[in-house]
Amino acid sequence: MRLSLTINGRSRDVDVEPHRTLLEVLRDTLGIFDVKEGCNEGVCGACTVLLDGRPVSSCLVLAPTAGSRAITTVRGLEGGGELHPLQQAFLRHGAVQCGFCTPGMLLTALAFLERHPGADRETLRHAIEGNLCRCTGYAKILDALEYYARG
């Protein structure tokens, strides 16, 4: 089927089979590799994208259902070549090690912080529990989120 996807504000037309997941279409059809595949069963959060500003596991979303909605990947966070302040906070606080969870982590956290500006550390801890990280032990990710939340 013909599908028109809006990814980071740009429209992309694709021919897909209706059973394809959004993750498959983004990575395999469109070559958008800033979305990562960690488990393909909705547990690890590495494939998180925003659909109309809400985080979803793109491995669990059928691509056709995303057709009329705004899709944001981590590449959509930069503005005019500048890193988003949350990306800068990740750098400043050493929140990145292998980086495989980072795109999904950034998107989940950003969507949450937009709805809960100024959230405290314990609230943020629960907000990211659906995004697994095997490297950092989460402390430096929370440092970055807390720093950003405090403006």
Next chain:
Amino acid sequence: MADAVALERGLRLVGQRVIRHDARDKVMAATAYAGDWAMPGMLHGVVVRSPYPSARIRSLDTAPAAAMPGVAIVITARDVPHNTLWTDVPGQTTEVGPLRARLHVLAEDRVRHQGEPIALIAAETLEQARDAAEAVDVDYEPLPGVFDAAAALEPGAPAVHDAGNLLAHWTVKRGDVAAGFARAEVIVEGEYRTQLVDSAYLEPESGVAWIDSDGVITIRLSTQVIEHFRDVAEVLNVPQNRVRVIGAYLGGGFGGKEDVTVEVYLGLLTWKTGRPVKMVWTRQESLLARAKRHPYRLRYRTGALRTGEIVAQEIEILGDSGGYAYLSALVLLYSTVTAAGPYRVSAASVDARVAYTNNPPTSAMRGFGGMQTVFGYESQMDRLARALGLSPLEVRRVNAIRRGDALPVGQVIETYVALPELIDRAWAGLGEPTRPRAPHLRIGRGVACNLQPYGRIVWLHDWSSAWVGFEMDGSLVVRCGCPDVGGGQASSLCQIAAEVLGVALERVSVHIADSALTPLAGTTTASRQLYMSGNAVLKASRELRDQLLAAAARLLDTGADAVAMVDGAVHATDGRSLPLVELLRACARMGVPRSHLGVYHAPAGEPVDLEKGSGKVFPDYTFGCHAAEVEVDTQTGVVRVLKLVAAHDVGRAINPQSVEGQIQGGAVMGLGYALMEEVVVQDGINLTTSFASYLIPTASDVPDVEPLVVESGEGLGPFGARGIGEPPIAPPAAAIANAIEDATGVRITQLPITPERVARALGLIADPQ
């Protein structure tokens, strides 16, 4: 610190919390991981795996699969030029002899664990490859299996390999153990069990292979060891210089990407088809079939005097290697060497064996055999403290190893050991005790110390090399074959080069992990890259600096000791300066090289006779102490870790932020090991092949680990650094078990410490036996 070396003064970049170049790429998702690669006309490869843990392959018919749409090739063992990879492990008991086959590339007539590779398929699409995998017709005859290491060593046990199930056996004897126990005023005994766990990196095994325009088989993958290009060549029976491995920045490794993963399969598929091939294992496949951490049974008998001084240790270790040897013999050697912990002991014996079973294979994982033993020796230390009425801290202080003391294998510790400070600081780091929120919630505290080798075994004659050179515009290039697993390996090399050569970090580019184009640096394992490649870069940078400064001194007509490289220029002591770019142009005119290849050789030695305790096994060790505060729910058995303070003497923190990240991340992985992680296997069948059933810690499962970085300057790495990749994973399990006993009076001796095990120990539920 009394006898610690004074830290070098005047360092500009080393010791700074610099932002890693790879982190910048990663927050923008610009990093191309192995699975983010694609080639024109690429096929998709899959592995056909055995559903049985122990079976004979009566027949294997690939014709139906080969006839499926889109299928380019089906490969079985008989198509593999050289189907067996071997390894040689010197030094173990003669009763076992040299190690046999490490790995079959594809199973021949027999499968020895569930998920063992049987065949390879490449097809135009991934779906076609998967459909064809279903169509491979294998006639299996299930065979009796053995699923427990102790049972595997019983007479009459089903033989996993023809030569028997005992894979490796190390023994150590030091002093008169019987006399030690006779002298002991108290003896404590314990048996401990550790479980099978998975590396569970977020990025599954993945790669793409192609035959490059020069005919070289090129494989770009997620690996800790680019030197496996030699294994690929051996399997394909082609010259080693016809295979090139490019190591992408990894999405985590933790030892699980130390053995070969997809590279041999990709090499076969691309060599046989002549086309590019991509292979990405699914999460389920990774959890099913990848080598994991050995489950251990540990038996300890410890004798001490009333003062707490340990006078005898008797230790027995039994590990489960699963269906193949992989690195089990070496993992067991690490356990043997570390078995008595970071403590002085005049008489000790260690008897360590590892057996083949039909369970999932086990091999390298962060800590590499130095981890399981911590649960044993640190549980013993608390038992000893209780039996003697001493504080757990005091028993450890009394016995803490010091410079000049020997481990049971006879290795003398030649560097400063900061254990007393580490113990005090970790304990103090817990701060005020938390007050229980309710009467049934008990609070307790515990500590655990450890030692972990960094660098490879001295008789492996480890070395690393790196090339450092200036471009004509004054920008700097570092080339080093070191894979970056996410710990900041590449970034630290940049920091070291920039420090020595007086340039800004932003002026450095680093090219890593290409077996054809970067000087070989060895494996990113064994907490060795900062130590080994850091020293290689340091050496190259210093040589380069010296040759450039000699040229500058000639140009300025002054002495080489009167010039220095600072901020992109050469400055003379008399105030004159020469911009770096001018110096480089002058060097070009004068024929002075603007680059240097540095090679670092680790301290080498001969294989030790462990029984005679003859000497050095590892270059050096990293010491640590963790302190934990837990809350135990005495109604449900649920344990929450409220605080975890992790102190390590890292020698020198090149980038303190990266060091803290290693400590925090390692400790949380250790906390997962303590409380929740377990690959559940029933009669050889893996029941946890999903992240929904194999549980790793989430953000809300763990406290913020407080890292305490102690810098003695005593390490063998650049600027006195020690390895810190592995050490922090090991202490949490014992620290938590000790804290649980402090809270409740019950001792847990089996990992993971699930609510069920705690409830059983508390008598809340009856034991089924």
